[in-house]
Each structure stands twice: as C-alpha cells, then as structure tokens.
Amino acid sequence: MHAINYESPKTIAEAVKLLAAHGEKARPLSGGTDLIIQLRAGTRRPEFVVDVKQIPELHRISFSLQHGLHLGAAVSCIELHENADMRRYYPGLTEAAHLIGSLQIQSRASVGGNLCNGSPAGDATPALIALGAKARVVGPNGERIVPVETFITGPGRTVLQPGELLVEFLIDAPAKHSSDAYLRFIPRNEMDIAVVGVGGALTLDLDDDRVVDARIALGAVGPTPIFAAEASKSLIGKKFDAAAIENAARLATSVATPIDDMRGTAEYRRHIVGVLTSRVLTIAAERARHNEQR
Amino acid sequence: MVKKVIVEATINGDPVELLCEPRQSLLEVLRDELELTGSKEGCLTGDCGACTVIVDSRPVCSCLMLGVEAAGKNITTVEGLATGATLHVLQQKFLEHASLQCGICTPGFLMSAKSLLDHNPTPTEADIRYALAGNLCRCTGYDKIVKAVIDAAKHVADGVGTTHHGKVPRKSASEATRDMLGKGEEVK
Structure with missing residues (x-):
C-alpha cells in the first residue's frame, strides 16, 4: 500500500475541513472493507484517509414514530441488525445489511460506506431506495439532501463533490400497514x-x-x-x-x-x-x- | 512526509503502545511489529478469514483494518486464547476432533468461534456454520471444525471449559512494543 496520512476528526466540521483542504486527495474511511482493498490494489490512491467513525452523528441510530429514522452513515451493519427498531420498522433494510459479507465484514462495513463505494451491486442501496431514504450531505458550502436513487452516478462514482461528507440517512417512519x-x-x-x-x-x-x-x-x-x-x-x-x-x-x-x-x-x-x-x-x-x- | 502515529490499545489484556505507519494494516502491525504471528495473511480481501481477530467483542478481518484504527480498542488474537500452558477449550476441541490439517486457517476459525461463543454460548449447528461462513478451509471440509465447536459449546455450557482469555504466553505485546519503539522512529 502507498503511504497515507490518517486523520480521525471528532466533529463533522473538522472532517469537512480536512476533506475540503485535500480535495480529490482525501477519502473518508468508514468500515474500510472496500476502501482498504482499493488502497492495497491501487485502484484508489488518496493521500489522506479521514476516518469518520469518531464523529457521533455518523454513529447514531435514532428512531421515533414521530420523527422517523436518522441512520448514521458509519453505523456498522451488525449494529444496525442488532437494533430492535431497525428490525421491527425496517426489516428489508435490516436484512440487506445483514447479508453483506461475513460477520467479520458486517462488524466493520456500514450502509453509508456501501453507498459511497458506488457499486451498482451494493445490497443496502436498493433497500434504501425502496424506503425513499434521503442522504444528508455536509460540505464546505453547507448541507444538502440527496435522494438515494440519485446518489450513485456510475460504477464507483457518486454525487459527492470534493470536501463533501455523507453524514446520515433520513427515512420516514413507516405508515400503518x-x-x-x-x-x-x-x-x-x-x-x-x-x-x-x-x-x-x-x-x-x-x-x-x-x-x-x-x-x-x-x-x-x-x-x-x-x-x-x-x-x-x-x-x-x-x-x-x-x-x-x-x-x-x-x-x-x-x-x-x-x-x-x-x-x-x-x-x-x-x-x-x-x-x-x-x-x-x-x-x-x-x-x-x-x-x-x- | 507521512508521520508515524502512536496508538494505545489493549492487546490480549495488555495495555500496548504501538508506533505505526498509517498504511499498515492491523494484521501487519500484529505480525511484523508485535511479533504476534498467530493471525495469518490469506487473501487480503476479507474473503478467507485467516486474519480474524476480535476487536471490542466483534470478529474482524485484521487485514481490512488499519493499525491506527486500533486506538483505544480491546483486541484479542489467537495468542490470547490459552491461559499459560492451558489451552482454551476451543483449541483443545480442535485437537481432539482433528479439525485442522495444514493449520493456516485455524487461528481465524478459533477467533470466529470464540466470538460466537462469547455472544451465544448455546449455538445451534446452523448458528455455528453461519458464524464460521467468513472463514475458508481447503483441508477439512469444515465438518470436523463444526463438530469441535459444538463440543466446545457443550463443555462451556456444562461449566467445564472457559472462554476467558489469558495473557500472551511467549512474549507480551507490551514487551514487543517496547522492542519496536527501541528501533527508532525512522520513516521507511
């Protein structure tokens, strides 16, 4: 693997600042189950790897019938599957997250990382689109909300601009029936x-x-x-x-x-x-x- | 200029201070810096599970985690399974059931199995096969491995065995780190 710099910011603002400062040379790291393979293979060559797992907003699962779901982009698939609200209210998304790779992979991989990797075959993405999930993206010029169905623009490519960070998914609470x-x-x-x-x-x-x-x-x-x-x-x-x-x-x-x-x-x-x-x-x-x- | 990073973690019960390059995987740090060579390098893509270690009670492929990400984590490797000269019940059962031939996959299987028993001391055979699905073995055909885990679980349930992990027997991780830090902070 080529030499990289590693940063582990504690806030969204700090992460965005780092990502913006290094532009195309920076890449966020969540579970690393795609990124570390790509670094090793040389298919992505960022000089700065920004670990986003220390940022609280990227790590939370917050659900209420009133306000719906905030699903942090870096929540691991196994944490998602262990969450009683997720299993009860979003069984489809939960089963998608729970069939991504082995338990070793699910312990690290996240739904947000699965989307940002931009694979057409990512299992979490169709489940997110079915739920009408929206991605909250924060960048140097503020935040924007992107429907998940428009997030991936081609194999390995997304709407994220240099400096932008996927923070969380917003999903409505399921209606009755x-x-x-x-x-x-x-x-x-x-x-x-x-x-x-x-x-x-x-x-x-x-x-x-x-x-x-x-x-x-x-x-x-x-x-x-x-x-x-x-x-x-x-x-x-x-x-x-x-x-x-x-x-x-x-x-x-x-x-x-x-x-x-x-x-x-x-x-x-x-x-x-x-x-x-x-x-x-x-x-x-x-x-x-x-x-x-x- | 890439800086080396000091990482503090707990490895097999020992507090450890590591000096890593950010590009080093946890597997490289364990094997090359701490001389904990029990975890094996197989595919380097997260498919084979030979490098499985337990990080904060979750099984992970140490080839797909950076060493620097270990900061503040509690890590158990296969070296942490036995207590002194006493094998962990899983190790004992792997021997009794002849659950290994070449042995390269064995540390990974042991760690995945330990993680399973830590979370679920009374697994069904299906639970065991599911929990071990991220570990590949080209020698045994898996059956003997599954039988060993079933037997180990039975012993744990009967209170005969223990899943408690002891210290690194040969050379403690902190000793290895001190040796490594002694090498100086030159960047390769």
Whole structure:
C-alpha cells in the first residue's frame, strides 16, 4: 500500500475541513472493507484517509414514530441488525445489511460506506431506495439532501463533490400497514456479490387490500442501482393481487439494463428481476398487513 | 512526509503502545511489529478469514483494518486464547476432533468461534456454520471444525471449559512494543 496520512476528526466540521483542504486527495474511511482493498490494489490512491467513525452523528441510530429514522452513515451493519427498531420498522433494510459479507465484514462495513463505494451491486442501496431514504450531505458550502436513487452516478462514482461528507440517512417512519423487504439472488447461500438484488416497500389499505404507496428498486442490473418508477407507480391505487404483482414485475424487468458477466447473462438477470420483484412484493405485503404501528 | 502515529490499545489484556505507519494494516502491525504471528495473511480481501481477530467483542478481518484504527480498542488474537500452558477449550476441541490439517486457517476459525461463543454460548449447528461462513478451509471440509465447536459449546455450557482469555504466553505485546519503539522512529 502507498503511504497515507490518517486523520480521525471528532466533529463533522473538522472532517469537512480536512476533506475540503485535500480535495480529490482525501477519502473518508468508514468500515474500510472496500476502501482498504482499493488502497492495497491501487485502484484508489488518496493521500489522506479521514476516518469518520469518531464523529457521533455518523454513529447514531435514532428512531421515533414521530420523527422517523436518522441512520448514521458509519453505523456498522451488525449494529444496525442488532437494533430492535431497525428490525421491527425496517426489516428489508435490516436484512440487506445483514447479508453483506461475513460477520467479520458486517462488524466493520456500514450502509453509508456501501453507498459511497458506488457499486451498482451494493445490497443496502436498493433497500434504501425502496424506503425513499434521503442522504444528508455536509460540505464546505453547507448541507444538502440527496435522494438515494440519485446518489450513485456510475460504477464507483457518486454525487459527492470534493470536501463533501455523507453524514446520515433520513427515512420516514413507516405508515400503518407498510413494510419493506430485500432479496438478493446469488448461486450459493451466503457470501457472494448480487447477481440481482431487489428492494421493495409497500403501504396497503387493508379495507379493500389496495396499494397506497409502493417503491421498487433494483441492484446489479445496470451501471447504477435503479429506482423502478413505472413499476412502483403501476401498483398505487390498485388491488394488491396476482395480476398487479405480475404487471409490476414485468415493468421492473423492462427498466433493467444488465450485462453478461461471470455471474450471469443479461437475459438470465432480467428473468431474475421479475422473479425477485414478485417475491419481494409478496413478502413486503405480508409484513405490511401485520404492521399495526401508529 | 507521512508521520508515524502512536496508538494505545489493549492487546490480549495488555495495555500496548504501538508506533505505526498509517498504511499498515492491523494484521501487519500484529505480525511484523508485535511479533504476534498467530493471525495469518490469506487473501487480503476479507474473503478467507485467516486474519480474524476480535476487536471490542466483534470478529474482524485484521487485514481490512488499519493499525491506527486500533486506538483505544480491546483486541484479542489467537495468542490470547490459552491461559499459560492451558489451552482454551476451543483449541483443545480442535485437537481432539482433528479439525485442522495444514493449520493456516485455524487461528481465524478459533477467533470466529470464540466470538460466537462469547455472544451465544448455546449455538445451534446452523448458528455455528453461519458464524464460521467468513472463514475458508481447503483441508477439512469444515465438518470436523463444526463438530469441535459444538463440543466446545457443550463443555462451556456444562461449566467445564472457559472462554476467558489469558495473557500472551511467549512474549507480551507490551514487551514487543517496547522492542519496536527501541528501533527508532525512522520513516521507511
């Protein structure tokens, strides 16, 4: 590994100052499970590594039904999974975080780092998009809120400008009879990179079993994670039945732009998008029916 | 000009002052500076688990953590498992079940298994296989490893064994650090 400077600021202001001072030569470090590999391989060569794990705001999980969720960007996947509010109110995001790598990886890797790494196949990202998560970014010129579906701009690239830091995710509290789910297809049981990942969130009106709100997001089937807007919209106001699910799955498949690679052919991946979309919607609906909160 | 950084951590129960270059991984610091060579270098990408150590009660790949990140942390390596000449129950069971052949993966398996038993003293076989999924072994086929952990858990549950870790037997981490600090602060 090339020589680096290491800084471990205690506040957002201090971190932003460091990141801004060194611009493209600086990179934030959260769990390091992607960055340290990239440093070793020479695929990223920052001179300054800014460890953001000492900053309290990046480390908190704060949830209330009134104010929703503040999820710090550096919260580790295992801490997320151990949090009772996360498991209860955001089971889809929680299961996505809990299938990223081994326990060794989950002990370090964070949802924020997973997003900032910019991989189209990151497991947490479709789950965040399904929940309508917004990223709070702080930079030298103040802060801005970025919807997660627009955060990644290409493989390994994000909207973050030099000096900017992803601080936390803001997610609404789930409405009554709403929930989420995430499924990933890999050819083995654990520890692999997604061939396809699908996140879904649903809100139902149980009086007539109609869909009040729906969001579907796809991973690993394009240069960036994809918010399947048409598929999501197709469900809203409709009765939640087999025909609606099938139609949404077809529309989700139509926005996937996968490539052929060693993990699967494009055609195979498109097929899997449809299968996973149906399953994710079915699981999210089942969970939503049992969510009596609020 | 890259500065070396002084890091204070607790390693296998000993307070340690380390002098590291920021680019050194925790694995490099353990092996090359502290001469704690039990943790092995395998893939360097977090896939094989041979470098697994326990940091503040979590299993981590020490190849994917910088040494400087160890500041203020409590770290247990495989050298911290045995108490003097008495093997940890997991080590004893690995021997009894012949859970190793070449042995390179063994320290990592022991640390992942210890972390599991620390969090869940009565794991199911599925719990064990899940907890060890981040450790690869090309010799045993895993079955003997899983059997050893099942047996160790039974002994811990019966109050026979202990998961308490002792001190570094051969050379304490703080002694090793003093030696290292004696080398001077020249930057490579």
